[in-house]
Amino acid sequence: MMKRDFTRTTVSNGRFPAFDPVGRAGASFKPQHIEAIAGQSASIGFLEVHAENYMGAGGAPHAALARMRDILPLSLHGVCMSIGGLAPLDREHLARFAGLVERYEPFLVSEHLAWSTHDDVFYNDLLPLPYTDVTLKRVCEHIDQVQEAIRRPMLLENPSTYVIFPESTWKETDFLREIVSRTGCGLLLDVNNVFVSATNHGFSATGYLADFPLEHIGEIHLAGHDEQEDDEGAPLLIDSHDRPVADPVWTLYEEVIARCGPINTLVEWDADVPDWPVLQSEAAAAQRILDRSLSSAASERSHALHG
Amino acid sequence: MRFTADRPRRAPSPTAYDAAFGQTLLSPDRPQPSCVAGPGGKAAVKRFNVYRNNVTHSLVTALTEIYPIVTQILGEQNFRMIARDFVRAHPPTSKLVLEYGRGFAEHLADFDPIRHLRYLPDVARLERAWLDAYHAADRAPLDPAEFAALPPQALAEIRLSPHPAMHVIESDYAIHTIFTAHRSGPMPRRIDAGIPEAVLISRPLLRVEIRKLARGQPVFFKALRKGAPLRQAASLAMEQDPSFDLVEAIGLTIESGAFSGSGFPPPN
Structure with a gap:
């Protein structure tokens, strides 16, 4: 089993319990689920929130998050840092982000290989970038700044994309590997994003995962996607987070876990959010795959000892 | 070449x-x-x-x-x-x-096809302020005991610190009636939108509260928010409306949680 302790360098301020949910599955936290989760916190391994939803000064959102953080481990997922943009990072935003890390002591902190801001306009979407020496350098500078601000390594998530840039000179997997090597960050492998991009751009998802630096994964994301068509009538998958995880994504996930052992896995659901039992059962399905991997690792150890 | x-x-x-x-x-x-x-x-x-x-x-x-x-x-x-x-x-x-x-309120006001919905921009202002109050910084509201402990002669000269969630929204239209009818129902059969209403927004703990203000009260609360002593805020309100009821306004000041409990700022 690969060692993945490099992401667990939480600076504990003692405000919240120091959970370490090894090999657990989690779910996106939505405020409408607070009572259901509080009533059965053992039914989920951890919760993840979008950092920007908790960047207001105070009030109910912070009260809800503090209540959840008291009973469960928290993963903080940023969506607006614009790490893949050419413009310098927004210092004020970075300070707010670091403030949340300090305040809630998350066991994982992640952001995207994407951008969202140009010329002071915020587009509220995860936009793609070409993979060139120029963008590589810029992305690494931005990750250095984030890690300096939060005083710990972050995880960088592979994107789902709908277009390609003919000017790209790096394969995405090589680009990610090089970022890890230059910055010391970890990776968040979004398996649904791999499937979406592979379908949209006609490459093999299995081949992508074979090239992916699996030893640096600190978290996995699973989510549902929508299916549309491109200009030629070919399937164009949309990373919509509004439905259950698709079967081929589960299959890819099982392959990754079989190769890597258990890795904290999040089921994301951000639109048309169902009642808690539906979301919880998706996370439970991921947990079963993680548990199988744990028990097979345990039986291998036992064979090694007694065989 | x-x-x-x-x-x-x-x-x-x-x-x-x-x-x-x-x-x-x-x-x-x-x-x-x-x-x-x-x-x-x-x-x-x-x-x-x-x-x-x-x-x-x-x-x-x-x-x-x-x-x-x-x-x-x-x-x-x-x-x-x-x-x-x-x-x-x-x-x-x-x-x-x-x-x-x-x-967005100004955008609505400038959009000709809905110009007949004259109350709509002010409803939008109220909704935007409601959300600001929802996310405002946490601060303990004024403690009634702190207020009650003041000697009567000091009361006239006290100044209050506005709570971060406090807003006063005034309109020529019935924004409080429209807001509460849509937010918490029951929907009245008919709303006369042409009646001027003012709203006090506060959030003493986690829940945003909105109250319809009587005549004179918006002036009173706005003056207090700017740091005017109680006596001055009251006389401004009475100038605008002789029927202004100071006792009722002080009651609202305390019960709404529109002011912070961080003690009283020193007099000028």
């Missing part, structure tokens, strides 16, 4: 992708950026439109969540059309969607 047919085409600048997207994401009439394609040279019209749709849809949806009552009044389809124009004209400059939509 010789120009030939096989002269290499100028490659798009490697630093231009964000600018190229920025020029086109919110402009549906422009072609997609030349730096993007589908795989194997396939077209990227629908592909790039996914980003356009994501951007516009997410920001329009954010506005429906910031302005749920305006959405109800206009109907979701109409609201989305008007909001889309707003997004294109005034895209956000903050990464915090919870800060978005300032200026």
